[in-house]
Amino acid sequence: MNGPFGPPPGSPQQPFGPPSGFNPYPPQPAKAKMSQGTILFVFIGAMAVLAVLAVVFVLGSQPPAPVAPCQPAIPCLPQATTPPVADASLGPVGTAVPGATSPPQTNPGTVFVPPVAPPSSDAKPALSGELYTDAKVGYGFEYSTRHFDLDSSGDGWAQLTGKDIDCVIWVDVVNADTPPAKMIDRDLHNVDKFLIGRVADADSYDALLGPSIGYVNGTGSVWAGTLAGSNGSQSAPGGVTVVAATNGTLTAVITVIVGNPDLNVDSQHTQQLYARGAADLILKTFQWSIP
Amino acid sequence: MVHPVTHAGLIVAIAALLVAGGCSSTHAPPGPSAADVQPSSTTAQVDLGATAPNEQVQFEVSLTMPGRAGLETYLAGLTMPGSVSYRQFLTPDQFGARFGLPQANVDAVAHWLSGAGLSADAAPQRTSISASGTADAVSKLLGVNLVDRQTEAGVRYHVPIGEPVVPANLRSSIAVILGLDSEPVQRPMWDGRYMSGVGKPGITPAVASRAYEIDPLHDAGFHGEGQSIAIVSFDTFTDDEVAFFDQQAGITGAPAVERVALPGSLDTPGSEAPEVALDIEVIRGIAPKARIINYEGPNNSSGLVPIVKQIVKDGKVKIVSDSWGYCENHSNPLGMAAEEQELAAAWSAGISFFSASGDDAAFDCRRVQISDKPFDRDVSPSVDWPSASTHVISVGGTFLSVLEDGTYFDEAGWEDPLGGSGAGGGLSKYQTRPPWQQGTGVNNSQSNGMRQVPDVAGPADPASGFMVVYTTDDGLVRDQVGGTSAASPFWAASMLLTQQVAQNEGVAALVPLGPVLYGVAAAHPEVFHDIIRGGNLLFDAAPGWDYATGLGSPRVAQLARAIVDYVKANGPQN
Secondary structure (H helix, E strand, O other), X not given: OOOOOOOOOOOOOOOOOOOOOOOOOOOOOOOOOHHHHHHHHHHHHHHHHHHHHHHHHHHHHOOOOOOOOOOOOOOOOOOOOXXXXXXXXXXXXXXXXXXXXXXXXXXXXXXXXXOOOOOOOOOOEOOXXXXXXXXXXXXXXXXXXXXXXXXXXXXXXXXXXXXXXXXXXXXXXXXXXXXXXXXXXXXXHXXXXXXXXXXXXXXXXXXXXXXXXXXXXOEEEEEEEEEEOOOOOEEEEEEEEEEEEEOXXXXXXXXEEEEOOOOEOOOOOEHHHHHHHHHHHHHHOOEOOOO | OOOHHHHHHHHHHHHXXXXXXXXXXXXXXXXXXXXXXXXXXXXXXXXXXXXXOOOEEEEEEEXXXXXXXXXXXXXXXXXXXXXXXXXXXXXXXXXXXXXXXXXXXXXXXXXXHHOOOOXXXXXXXXXXXXXXXXXXXXXXXXXXXXXXXXXXXXXXXXEEEOOXXXXXXXXXXXXXXXXXXXXXXXXXXXXXXXXXXXXXXXXXXXXXXXXXXXXXXXXXXOOXXXXXXXXXXXXXXXXXXXXXXXXXXXXXXXXXXXXXXXXXXXXXXXXXXXXXXXXXXXXXXHOOOOEEEEEEXXXXXXXXXXXXHHHXXXXXXXXXXXXXXXXXXXXXXXXXXXXXXXHXXXXXXXXXXXXXXXOEOOEOOOOOEXXXXXXXXOOOOEOEEOOOOOOOEEEEEEEEEEEOOOOEEEEEEOEOOOOOOEOOOEEEEEEEOOXXXXXXXXXXXXXXXXXXXXXXXXXXXXXXXXXXXXXXXXXXXXXXXXXXXXXXXXHHHHHHHHHHHHHHOOOOOOOOHHXXXXXXXXHOHHHEEOOOOEEOOOOEOOOOOEOOOEOOEEOHHHXXXXXXXXXXXXXXXX
């Protein structure tokens, strides 16, 4: 198929050359004569003086700038879950004028010289969520407290339950002697105790496109079945996504179990995809070793 | 060790929890809305009957370009030192006169439209004519029937039944007619709202400035004074959003954001308004004294054509940010060609057009339903358009980690292994690789001669998203928003400050920055953060250029210095 602009892919390049009579240089505006330039210079100078005087007058007559209720990088709203803010709480837009820009604050011609070294700091890393660490096995991860509660944990494992999502997450970490595939089998064996008729989920919408944990590429699979109720009867659809990886020292497996996985929570996300998206923070912040 | 017994003990409780839905969502979580859905023949639609005869209909008549071969030559030389066309920018009039149709032909098309009672606005660059009129007049002129439809999400639009008929004497002048199908096609690249990632409340202007070393520019007095930047938008914003953002960010004395509303654009914020707020506020946080012009157009099959044409025609800016697009594999090649023509005119005018690379990782069409089964999606590799254009700077995404005081700590290519999101990147299906795309990592085992994206990257993962204020049904909210939608304005604003430095030192034009960035990266790789962790689900980040993060993210002050020096060394400078 032809490209939208230019030759089809793979076509030989055309031996381009300017057409005859073609002027490669567009016409340049003629320079102003000296006398006109002098007049212009004097005029601009006078205008600049007037502008400076006007700015001094305006600044001098304005009330002091309001103190911002929040400093940058410091949260100040009552809830972290982005509460609505009434319009009445807004200050006036101010004296902003469409198209008005401040005059340059720099000296024309001055060469900007940036510092060579980036800023140094002994501050701690900012956290992406709530930090969980397992000192005995030697791994950690962060999770969103907006979406999950840490339900229970022990050496080499943790279980989180969804707060606004119908899901459960298992995190298991063992010595790398156990390969990822075996860990996946082990988790799926446990899944089979409450997920009836587990089959591979063939929907491309649910496919794992690039499984990894802590930026270590791994393997994974997606399954569907029916959740068993407390009396063993079939009760509701269930979905399971399992990802495992090893860094050569540890092997980790993370399993996301979702009830009613195909339930739409918005126009683009099913409950399963939404839960998995929320769980991604665990995978992205997974630390294969901790100090 | 795994404790199967422990797990088994929990199983009953887990099953009961899941079955009972004890932790079910009590409200629909936020996320992309209906406008994210790429139109496809399998998307459920409701027919609503004939379009009302007096309904106003806008469309674009994309014109043929007889000077296309010469344009190719000119464009190749525009950014190539030593070429006869090096830095020889063209005004819209000059562009039209050199490469477009003869004026008489343009006038003939315009006369054909106006003769039928339609308005016809022919831009001086002679790339296309914007037309509008009643549905009745348009139907009669083009020989089509317009009917209304409605998406599952309730978005009403019209489509033509039948192919437009053009008089024989005009057929050689008209390349394609776009916009008669008004179903939203542009998908914003803003994504999700998750807590934290760079500390609460997300990346503030202060954090961005410290992490990416913008502070030295601010300290030296470069805040965007005297600079103008344009945003491509298919939705709109409110002044209250901007005012509250200013208040939250401690910005005072900034100029009001301007709006250029094209025919058919929204009057009030729609479902994708957070995208517009994100774009404006990311720029405002980095260049608070800059003049921001929000160009708003209708979200239909006209795509970028009317907006880019207007930006070029107005001639007010040299830097543009666009955070909208759609997957290339399912796009109409004729529509892309029309857009590419407008982008070429922008490139010729010396405009650097930054474009988000998409939020669906290396699988940009994964939201496209490809059969009657709702969960049958296209998960083949695809890049996003217009990010794959050779006349834009494609901006990919990262997951940023900072220290608690905002100092840069680490960065990885943005990928969500479970959710499937991530920074767009890969190989274009249609666009050949431009000669200026060279450098360490560019030639790799996947290279096939086609355009490789992205060119650069910036913070995009919602887990390390920007602090943004936007409007909801409940009023204004402050939130944390990500997506390559954030990365594009981040880069555009950073380059706006660079442009200010350049002008302060007597360098009038930076030329379209794509080639310059590759030149600078080759000479001074240290001015980029070369990202080597993460990826985009298909490609891993790697030393040098890669398909997830391109050349990397900027150390802005250092990069500004290197760009200005590069341009000075490769004069002439205007």
